Structure formats: structure tokens, C-alpha cells
Amino acid sequence: MESVTVVDGEATKSAEPSGVMNEALFYQLVEAAIAAPSAENRHHIRFRRCSDSIEIIPDDTFLTDAPARHALYQMAVGAMVENIVITLAAEGSGASVQWHELADDRPVATVTIAERAGDLAATAALQAFIAQRCTNRTLRYSGQAMPAEQRTTLAQDAASPHCKVVWMDSRRLRSALMRVATLAERERYLSAELHSELYKDIRFDLGWRVGAEEGLAPATLGIEPLLRPVFKLLRHWKLIQVLNLFGMAYVLGFRAAKMPLLLAPDICVLTCDRTVTTCFFEAGRTLQRLWLAATRAGLSVQPFAASALYGLPGYPGVAEHLQRRIAEAWQAIAGEGVPVMVLRLGHARPPLQRALRPSPDRFVSR
């Protein structure tokens, strides 16, 4: 991938640096960046301060994991970059973003303080919601679907040049989406590798009351009290294999995807142009802008990544025939665009606990 520079959404050849990255600003940006969502609540990066920029450098897991899983890390980096750009805008500065190829001890993204380009007010206004945003896995989302104009505005404001927000606003689209999402969530209980990926980051050691700085605290998972012991037992793959003889994976796929989506007033899919090498970074920026704007509107959000990811060739643990089936199902929903994330939105009880973050120091490269 060639280095690609973007200033306020417009690609440019060069952007004049126009600010100093002092330590206080750097820490402010790191704090904003790590408040962004990440798969399994783990940021696989560190930050380096340069004279007028902040660099995001991949850790060993990011560097060595299967290429199909890079989509997850790149989306998380995109969301962090969006938080950095928003925080700079709130400080009155423009930003120039560069994406780079993956390489040892080299940044995957650089955000440089740039000439103030255009009106930053709309971007800056999202800053207040960076700390408020969280994943809400409460089963029942309620309320009416948003008015069409609100959906259109949210989608337009969040879209990047190569990533769109597509609302599932017809019965046909919703049903097709629920089928493919349920198929993917069910697979997490049919494939040993996907099952291990799901459970390895759940911090059962913490009990059901507290949050986790890294990994997924059970208290953030929105599991009903009566189901908690069952959910915990299901970490044993041998037990799942026995229960699957009685159709357990179907029940779990239904609970994990079909039910929450069925109960959600609004569902959207982020789709990308995969011919563009930076598409997952851009998707991360779109994800974060949409999520922050939804938070501002008082809406809860939950992402569902499995159905999009398992349609990508080579995702570890996904059999080829299933990948093809999922990719075909998506064609009927997303057309040309390649799906990267499903989101449900609506009004909901706040989660029992929110994911926490380690101290920013933990991510700073010395």
C-alpha cells in the first residue's frame, strides 16, 4: 500500500504542518484514541510522539496475526484516528491523516497537525461524546425506528469516500441480514477455532459485576442473570460438542444475533470498496463518527462483526464453503459493497458495566 494522505476528507499531495505536538497535547490525543472501540477491548498498538504528529504503531499481535484478522485491527485504528482528528478539531487544529503499509516498528497511521482546513465546528462538536460512547449489549432495544431524514443525515455525516452506511430499512433487507448474522454467530459454536476466539478474551476471573481494562468483562456482555452460569459453562468446547447434538448452536445463534436484531428499531451495515487498500481504516473512521453521532442522539449501539468478517476469504476457523455462502448472502444485501460491520441502534437501558481502559502510559512508545 502506498502512503495515502487525507486532510479533512480530501486527498492532497502534501499538507503543511502547522502545529507542535507538545507532551500535554500528545497525552490528550492518546487518551482520546484509546477511548475508541476495539475488538475484544484490546488495542494492539502503541503511540509515538513526533514534533508535529502522532504515530500509531502496530504491536506483535497486529503484525503477526492472520491477514483476514487485520480488518479488525485496521478498523480499530481508524476509530482511534477519528477520535484524534476530532480532539484536534476541538483544540482548533486541522489534521492530516496518512495510512501506511504494515511493517515492523513503523506506523500504520500518522496524524499530523495541519493548517486549519475549513469549518471544524461539526467535527469538534463530537468531542464531548468520545468518553460517553460505549457498546451496549442489552438484549432489548426499544423505541421507534428513526425518521428517514435522521438516518440519511447520520449516514451522510459518517460516510468516508470509500465506506458507506447502508440502512436495513425494508423487511426484505432486515430478514436477509438477520439470516446471515445468525448463521455467522451460530458458527462461533460450531467451529473450535471460532469458539476459542470468542471465549479466550472473556474475563470470567472478574465475576459479573466489574469492568475490565482489557478483555471483555462478563458484566459488559448483557447476559441475563439466569443465563450467566450456562454462558460460563459453554466455554468448554467438549461440552458444546455434546450439546450441539441437540441443536445448541442454533439456540445460541438465535440469542446472539437474531433476537437482538429482531428487537432493534434500526440496523445498518457499513460497506466498503475493497479495491481500496485503506478501506478498513476508513471504515473505522466511519464507524466511530456514526457511533458518536448516535450517542449524541441518545441512541445505544452494538456492533456485530462476525458475519462481515467470515465472508472475507481466509478468516481463521471459517470453512471455505461457509465463507462462500456468507459472501453470496451478502451480495443480495449489500450489492457491490463489501460489508465490514453490522450495527444495531435504538434506545436501551445502560449496560450494567462499561469496558474500562488501561492508563494511556501503557500505550506510549518511549
Ligand SMILES: Cc1cc2nc3c(=O)[nH]c(=O)nc-3n(C[C@H](O)[C@H](O)[C@H](O)COP(=O)(O)O)c2cc1C
Ligand atoms: C472491529 C470491532 C469489532 C467488534 N465486534 C464486536 C462484536 O462482534 N460484538 C460485540 O458485541 N461488540 C463488538 N465490538 C465492540 C467491542 O467489543 C468494544 O468496543 C470493546 O469491548 C470496548 O468497549 P466499548 O465499546 O464499550 O468501549 C467490536 C469493536 C470493534 C472496533
